[in-house]
Amino acid sequence: MDNFDRQILSILQRDASVPLKELAEAVNLSTTPCWKRVKKLEDEGYIRGKVVLLDPVRLGLGLSVFVQLKTQHHDNAWLEHFAETVVRFEEVVEFYRMSGEWDYMLRVVVSDIAAYDRFYKKLITSTEGLSNITSSFSMEQIKYTTALPLPR
Amino acid sequence: MDNFDRQILSILQRDASVPLKELAEAVNLSTTPCWKRVKKLEDEGYIRGKVVLLDPVRLGLGLSVFVQLKTQHHDNAWLEHFAETVVRFEEVVEFYRMSGEWDYMLRVVVSDIAAYDRFYKKLITSTEGLSNITSSFSMEQIKYTTALPLPR
DNA sequence: AGTGAAAGAATCACTTA
DNA sequence: TAAGTGATTCTTTCACT
Numbered sequence: 325m326d327n328f329d330r331q332i333l334s335i336l337q338r339d340a341s342v343p344l345k346e347l348a349e350a351v352n353l354s355t356t357p358c359w360k361r362v363k364k365l366e367d368e369g370y371i372r373g374k375v376v377l378l379d380p381v382r383l384g385l386g387l388s389v390f391v392q393l394k395t396q397h398h399d400n401a402w403l404e405h406f407a408e409t410v411v412r413f414e415e416v417v418e419f420y421r422m423s424g425e426w427d428y429m430l431r432v433v434v435s436d437i438a439a440y441d442r443f444y445k446k447l448i449t450s451t452e453g454l455s456n457i458t459s460s461f462s463m464e465q466i467k468y469t470t471a472l473p474l475p476r
Numbered sequence: 477m478d479n480f481d482r483q484i485l486s487i488l489q490r491d492a493s494v495p496l497k498e499l500a501e502a503v504n505l506s507t508t509p510c511w512k513r514v515k516k517l518e519d520e521g522y523i524r525g526k527v528v529l530l531d532p533v534r535l536g537l538g539l540s541v542f543v544q545l546k547t548q549h550h551d552n553a554w555l556e557h558f559a560e561t562v563v564r565f566e567e568v569v570e571f572y573r574m575s576g577e578w579d580y581m582l583r584v585v586v587s588d589i590a591a592y593d594r595f596y597k598k599l600i601t602s603t604e605g606l607s608n609i610t611s612s613f614s615m616e617q618i619k620y621t622t623a624l625p626l627p628r
Numbered sequence: 629a630g631t632g633a634a635a636g637a638a639t640c641a642c643t644t645a
Numbered sequence: 646t647a648a649g650t651g652a653t654t655c656t657t658t659c660a661c662t
Contacts, residue, residue, distance in 0.1 A: 336528040340492070343656060357629045359657070372531050376488040377524045378624050385624050388572065390581065411619045419619035420540065424612050429542065433624055460576050467563045467571035470622055472530050472537050472585055495637060509648045511638070630662080637656070644649070 325370075328353060330474055332361055333370060337471045340374050377470065384435050388465060391447075392426040394456035402453060409450055415443050426458075437461075477522075480505065482626055484513055485522060489623045492526050529622065536587045540617060543599075544578040546608035554605060561603055567595050578610075589613075 331351045335342065342350075348358035365371045380386055395402070403421075410416055410430065418431035434440045440459070448454065483503045487494065494502075500510035517523045532538055547554070555573075562568055562582065570583035586592045592611070600606065 333528070333530060337530050338527065339525060340528045341526045344658095345656075354630055355657080356631080356659085359659095360629090369531055369534050372529045373491060374493045374526065374528050375490065375622055376485070376492045376526050377622055378485060378489055379521055379524050380624055382521050383624060383626065390572075390574075407618050414623075414625035416619060417621050417624070419617075420542075420614040421616040421618060422542075422612055423615050426612070429612070429614070460574055460578070460581070462572040462581070463575050464573040465571075466559050466573060466580075467568060469569050470527055470529055471566075472532055472535060472569070473566035474535065496639095497637075506649055507638080508640085508650080512647085515639095631660105632662105633658105633660090635656100635658070637654100639652105639654070641652085642650085645647085 328358075329361055329365060329370075330476070332358065333365065334471075334474050334476075336362070336371070337474075380433060380465075385433050387434050387436055387440065388462040389432045389434065389440050390460040390462070391430040391432055391444075392422075392458045392460070393428040393430070393454055394425075395427050395453050396455050397453045406451055406453070410447070413443070413446070480510075481513055481517060481522075482628070484510065485517065486623075486626050488514070488523070489626075532585060532617075537585050538617075539586050539588055539592065540614040541584045541586065541592050542612040542614070543582040543584055543596075544574075544610045544612070545580040545582070545606055546577075547579050547605050548607050549605045558603055558605070562599070565595070565599070 328351055332347065335347060335350060344355050344359055344362075347362075348355045351358065353361075362371075395406070397403075407419070410419055413432075415432045415434055416430050417433050420429045421427065422429050432440065432443055434443055444459065448457070480503055484499065487499060487502060496507050496511055496514075499514075500507045503510065505513075514523075547558070549555075549558075559571070562571055565584075567584045567586055568582050569585050572581045573579065574581050584592065584595055586595055596611070600609070
């Protein structure tokens with residue numbers, strides 16, 4: 325992981341549609357060595373995949389809801405079962421196990437409050453052992469990026 | 477936005493490295509009409525871009541911190557200035573204006589608690605008018621996807 | 629790490645339903 | 646208005662230096 329690699333990752337995580345030739349020029353390599361580095365970064369797991377990002381608002385999915393959850397169960401078996409259930413819901417785009425007051429946090433993407441309510445009912449009927457839930461509604465997504473802060 | 481388009485988006489938002497020929501086969505079109513649809517979806521703003529997703533843990537960026545903020549200022553000028561400042565920080569990968577108790581929420585990606593503390597100091601010295609801040613630490617990212625729940 | 633050739637994909641003009 | 650065919654152009658990939 326040298327400087328070349330970091331530059332390559334930095335460009336590709338912002339725009340993966342640049343042709344290899346341009347990418348190579350940008351980092352001052354010729355195509356083949358640059359290509360070999362990209363392949364290596366894929367093989368070594370730095371690059372997890374290439375995807376297209378969609379516009380949630382354009383698709384009528386402009387509402388993000390953050391759901392914070394508490395449970396009494398703190399054993400691994402319960403967590404595994406719970407995680408499996410929650411992960412299956414397509415509306416759940418992010419899911420974290422937290423320290424502090426709340427045990428879990430989700431980000432749920434839906435079209436509107438009515439759709440969120442449907443999701444909420446689905447969630448509480450399909451999981452057990454939750455002692456507390458709170459939902460916080462986002463009014464506006466001011467920033468959303470998949471680009472990680474790479475050390476330069 | 478018909479069924480073809482939805483299928484195309486559904487595939488590309490999970491894997492944008494599939495060749496057009498395969499994509500076309502998967503949705504039962506030949507390459508050109510399929511290609512035209514992809515271009516149209518880009519032009520019309522459904523597709524915001526193509527990116528490579530990196531593995532945060534592999535890069536030593538395994539800590540997500542959720543930062544909730546309150547302010548006294550509820551005018552547009554203050555928000556704009558505040559948003560501009562916060563958006564500039566690369567560590568901030570998500571930034572929402574919220575309803576309810578907290579006015580804003582951030583997701584911040586850092587390497588460890590020490591790095592978060594550096595970010596925290598940077599944040600509070602570069603913004604003004606914040607009346608309350610709380611940080612919640614994620615122990616584990618159980619799910620993270622950029623794929624939106626498209627209606628089928 | 630680089631060159632140049634071969635293989636493979638994307639793009640386009642044009643045709644057809 | 647939308648889909649298909651085939652030719653052209655551009656990109657990626659690879660053997661070799």
